């Protein structure tokens with residue numbers, strides 16, 4: 253395993269700064285945390301229509317692979333959402349991915365939204381709100397959305413991969429065994445899917461959610477539209493065609509569900525898929541040809557970034573009246589080191605090809621560039637968990653200097669959801685609960701188990717799945 257210094261060993265601001273300098277990355281941080289009314293993270297943010305959120309922390313969507321096979325939440329789902337409510341963050345971005353139709357589920361235990369589940373999805377939100385109210389006194393400043401998805405290329409509605417693709421991808425098709433003859437989704441199927449998204453948004457409003465996230469990230473269908481340059485017809489080729497699905501869903505929601513806000517979580521940059529190379533260290537998958545045309549926000553080399561189209565997308569969102577944007581990158585399935593920087597790879601990953609701090613800095617820099625391009629959009633940043641002890645210092649710096657409006661907490665929200673409250677109150681961090689990016693929360697579902705923080709959350713440590721995970725992990729390492 254590459255020998256990157258562990259964050260916990262970078263104990264002083266000088267040591268952390270020296271490591272950043274060594275890596276030649278521009279990752280600003282504040283050595284001192286400001287608390288009280290002047291704390292940057294405790295500043296309010298008012299949306300255009302007047303709703304005010306009273307701090308700058310956000311819980312990112314985190315699914316648990318723990319719904320019922322017909323798409324209802326279980327007690328495990330409820331526990332996670334309750335903890336999101338107890339976090340102290342005032343923005344709950346989507347809760348977790350919820351499929352709009354059965355063939356779009358990423359796993360047989362993903363939540364679904366339909367007439368049968370809408371009551372339970374309303375209850376999930378109520379559980380979160382009740383916990384938040386009890387802990388923090390009010391929910392008048394709490395904004396909760398629901399993430400709507402179709403998993404496209406990564407759909408596994410019954411367990412096995414049953415991909416629904418928009419175009420044949422030369423590297424992803426072979427990496428995931430997609431039949432070269434598999435028909436792509438037709439324009440008519442897409443038009444019907446637009447209707448499903450709109451119907452799902454209507455149900456989300458009925459269930460009390462303030463906004464829906466029309467998910468465009470992580471290699472799932474919404475994201476695949478953005479890179480469908482080789483697809484002929486209405487939904488491929490030009491930027492206008494590749495964003496048609498988004499525009500049609502937004503138009504449909506606007507005309508049928510007035511009063512519901514819309515957000516978009518987008519993978520704003522991407523690179524080629526990575527694979528384990530020598531010593532299982534990740535390396536780029538080679539591709540034939542001189543120009544790689546399959547990465548939205550990536551350049552033609554397949555490894556560099558080009559944010560010109562993501563900037564155009566931000567302009568489009570603003571034109572569509574969408575204020576809520578959550579920036580992420582890449583995909584957990586084919587380049588996890590850029591999507592969720594970690595020291596320890598999940599079972600289907602590879603050893604990190606760069607110090608994970610580089611991955612954190614990349615997401616922060618991309619978000620900052622997009623924010624500078626469209627200061628009028630509310631932008632949430634992702635991928636802060638690897639910062640561990642230094643998360644509050646970087647988060648404060650990012651918000652104080654306007655590089656993002658909200659700092660999102662993903663994996664950290666599993667073992668230590670109330671890190672948000674501790675940061676806001678200036679309470680010393682509980683080091684025993686800091687996510688160390690062991691990736692068990694990703695490895696477990698890859699092996700058919702429910703997700704959770706098995707190493708650090710006592711509740712999951714006691715569950716029988718922990719034993720199974722401990723048994724299979726040495727094999728995985730070999």
Ligand SMILES: Cc1cc2nc3c(=O)[nH]c(=O)nc-3n(C[C@H](O)[C@H](O)[C@H](O)COP(=O)(O)O)c2cc1C
Nearest residue numbers: 312313314315348349592635636637661662663693
């Ligand atoms: C177990 C797990 C579940 C996740 N579920 C979702 C999800 O449902 N929707 C989504 O957009 N991202 C999901 N993500 C990605 C996170 O929201 C986040 O982008 C990523 O973990 C990086 O942020 P972090 O460094 O704070 O963890 C998930 C990540 C993990 C590890």
Ligand code: SF4
Nearest residue numbers: 687689690691693705
């Ligand atoms: S299992 Fe726990 S410590 Fe490991 S990455 Fe997930 S949240 Fe972090």
